[in-house]
Amino acid sequence: MKVADLVNADATLISRRAWSDERVYQLEKRGIFGKAWLFLGHETQIPNTGDFVQAYMCETPIILARGEDDDIYACINSCSHRGLPVCRADHGNTKRFVCPYHNWSYKVSGELVAIPQERMVKKGPDKSVLGLKRVPRVESWRGMIFGSFDENIESLDSYLGDMRFYLDAFFERFPAGIEFMGAPHRWVIDANWKLPMENQLGDVNHGPYLHAAVIPPEANQEIYDHGFSVVPGPGHGATFRLMPEDVPIEQVAWGFEGLGTLLGGDEVQEYLCEVQRQSAERVGAIRSRMKGLTFGVYPNLSFLWSNTSFKVSHPRGPGQVEYWSWAAVPADAPDNIKKILRRNYSSFFGPGGILEQEDAESWMQQYLGSAIDFADDRCFYYGLGLGEEKPHPDLPGLVSGTANEYYARAFFQRWRDALMAVEDDHA
Amino acid sequence: MPDQTIPDQLLLQHKVEQFYYREARLLDNRQYQSWLALCAENIQYIMPARGNPLVNNLEHGNESMISVERELEGVDSDGCPLREESYLHLALRVDRSFKINAWAENPAARTRRIVGNVEIIDVDGEQLSVTSNFHLFYARPGAANFIYAGQRRDLLKVTEESYQISQREIIMDMADVRVPTLGLFL
Ligand code: FES
Ligand SMILES: [Fe+2]
Numbered sequence: 001m002k003v004a005d006l007v008n009a010d011a012t013l014i015s016r017r018a019w020s021d022e023r024v025y026q027l028e029k030r031g032i033f034g035k036a037w038l039f040l041g042h043e044t045q046i047p048n049t050g051d052f053v054q055a056y057m058c059e060t061p062i063i064l065a066r067g068e069d070d071d072i073y074a075c076i077n078s079c080s081h082r083g084l085p086v087c088r089a090d091h092g093n094t095k096r097f098v099c100p101y102h103n104w105s106y107k108v109s110g111e112l113v114a115i116p117q118e119r120m121v122k123k124g125p126d127k128s129v130l131g132l133k134r135v136p137r138v139e140s141w142r143g144m145i146f147g148s149f150d151e152n153i154e155s156l157d158s159y160l161g162d163m164r165f166y167l168d169a170f171f172e173r174f175p176a177g178i179e180f181m182g183a184p185h186r187w188v189i190d191a192n193w194k195l196p197m198e199n200q201l202g203d204v205n206h207g208p209y210l211h212a213a214v215i216p217p218e219a220n221q222e223i224y225d226h227g228f229s230v231v232p233g234p235g236h237g238a239t240f241r242l243m244p245e246d247v248p249i250e251q252v253a254w255g256f257e258g259l260g261t262l263l264g265g266d267e268v269q270e271y272l273c274e275v276q277r278q279s280a281e282r283v284g285a286i287r288s289r290m291k292g293l294t295f296g297v298y299p300n301l302s303f304l305w306s307n308t309s310f311k312v313s314h315p316r317g318p319g320q321v322e323y324w325s326w327a328a329v330p331a332d333a334p335d336n337i338k339k340i341l342r343r344n345y346s347s348f349f350g351p352g353g354i355l356e357q358e359d360a361e362s363w364m365q366q367y368l369g370s371a372i373d374f375a376d377d378r379c380f381y382y383g384l385g386l387g388e389e390k391p392h393p394d395l396p397g398l399v400s401g402t403a404n405e406y407y408a409r410a411f412f413q414r415w416r417d418a419l420m421a422v423e424d425d426h427a
Numbered sequence: 428m429p430d431q432t433i434p435d436q437l438l439l440q441h442k443v444e445q446f447y448y449r450e451a452r453l454l455d456n457r458q459y460q461s462w463l464a465l466c467a468e469n470i471q472y473i474m475p476a477r478g479n480p481l482v483n484n485l486e487h488g489n490e491s492m493i494s495v496e497r498e499l500e501g502v503d504s505d506g507c508p509l510r511e512e513s514y515l516h517l518a519l520r521v522d523r524s525f526k527i528n529a530w531a532e533n534p535a536a537r538t539r540r541i542v543g544n545v546e547i548i549d550v551d552g553e554q555l556s557v558t559s560n561f562h563l564f565y566a567r568p569g570a571a572n573f574i575y576a577g578q579r580r581d582l583l584k585v586t587e588e589s590y591q592i593s594q595r596e597i598i599m600d601m602a603d604v605r606v607p608t609l610g611l612f613l
């Protein structure tokens with residue numbers, strides 16, 4: 001198997017094996033998850049010294065914590081003695097992680113502080129080199145914390161590039177920024193990690209079909225009429241509607257649309273309209289008309305603007321994903337509004353969601369279709385809208401209508417290059 | 428229920444159990460529209476999230492140290508419950524179930540519920556507070572079989588002929604969500 005055979009030159013054809021082959025997955029670990037910036041958590045989850053949450057970088061368990069010096073640390077959750085996870089809780093606040101097996105204990109920032117057996121041996125080990133392994137690079141942008149195993153990776157700012165323009169269209173609407181509500185919902189799905197990601201990078205085109213039982217036709221019409229799919233840089237993606245200047249404010253207000261409006265009630269509508277009224281001043285004229293849909297950040301973070309949730313697609317082998325999702329809300333919204341907004345996520349997305357159950361079923365079925373035999377000569381077709389993406393005077397990146405699958409082709413071109421870069425290494 | 432005679436208590440227990448058996452039968456028969464009629468229009472339908480919080484050693488020796496409650500992120504928490512729905516949400520789910528493009532359940536999943544441990548916790552005028560446990564077998568064509576287990580904490584409103592569910596809180600027992608959906612009627 002050669003990586004070059006999995007994705008053709010313009011990425012209009014993708015091999016089934018890209019989704020289902022264990023060897024491909026091993027290359028993804030080294031070429032992508034060992035090298036990219038991976039999302040770890042949001043600063044609002046760990047506001048105080050000693051606060052921690054668990055995270056993953058691919059399959060490697062990470063503790064994300066605020067240390068005694070108030071800095072943020074990310075360490076691999078594995079004891080230097082025999083490798084047990086030293087932290088067993090999802091989140092909390094503590095001074096020390098005490099490993100269950102022999103009680104070596106660590107600061108939340110990873111330093112080893114005590115070895116109980118030390119006093120019973122003549123020469124104690126050098127604790128300064130036996131701390132938890134640190135994730136070598138940790139950076140944040142707008143409160144979003146990322147880590148990378150590649151010491152030499154470019155800065156997070158430059159990695160996100162023009163994606164920041166689109167993320168800011170949301171973040172910058174709120175004077176106090178956003179906050180994550182509670183622990184993520186963690187949902188194990190028998191699917192490949194790339195499909196949930198692809199879904200959020202730009203696949204709004206499945207909405208009117210897969211979700212026809214729930215999404216009203218007017219909502220789909222709005223996407224046909226005003227929808228954009230943008231690739232700010234290969235592997236990233238943003239979809240949104242750019243509403244005309246003269247539509248009534250409630251039609252532009254982000255978040256609650258169609259059913260959401262009905263279920264959310266008047267108080268949330270008023271709140272959203274108020275946010276919208278101030279938006280031109282905060283994010284500029286163009287971005288204030290932006291009514292977001294799905295956003296994706298390479299390789300496995302996504303943001304669903306319409307239902308305000310962040311998601312991470314953590315691989316668990318080629319055929320399984322641990323899909324995490326959080327409700328994200330404006331940090332300075334009143335409590336009752338935050339609760340209505342979190343419900344606008346959980347009712348439609350996440351493990352109990354009305355909509356996402358259909359997606360999860362499709363993702364599982366796609367994995368089965370990727371793993372079948374006698375069809376390797378029939379690659380998956382990714383050619384819709386080939387070459388239709390163009391620069392735009394007001395929007396950075398390459399821009400097109402939502403049916404163009406360029407977002408996926410650009411992702412797979414980057415994916416292919418990342419895997420080719422490591423396929424001849426002898427790891 | 429100290430002010431009730433034993434025969435009254437037995438009768439009440441019987442009526443409540445019959446209500447739950449009927450509810451389970453309607454759901455397993457996919458008669459979701461009939462099921463919805465068992466829900467009050469002001470129903471609160473909640474599934475708290477359930478995590479693994481840090482155990483507090485200061486509470487050692489006390490039952491509170493490992494209580495189920497401390498694992499739950501419910502409606503009043505700053506976290507995010509798995510579900511917190513109104514009658515409209517449930518009606519939307521019912522509506523979806525009878526459309527051809529409810530693809531997660533087309534073909535429909537087979538379910539079988541066993542409801543038990545029905546315990547009437549409190550009677551307050553026209554309102555009963557009842558807990559019950561369930562095991563649900565769930566099979567989607569072409570996929571594995573799944574078992575859902577949990578507890579339901581209900582408020583039942585007494586009606587002329589039976590009861591209506593005015594609040595339901597569902598405590599799921601799975602540690603990791605390894606099922607195709609938590610969006611079922613539980
Ligand atoms: S394995 Fe952690 S202390 Fe021995
Ligand atoms: Fe979808």
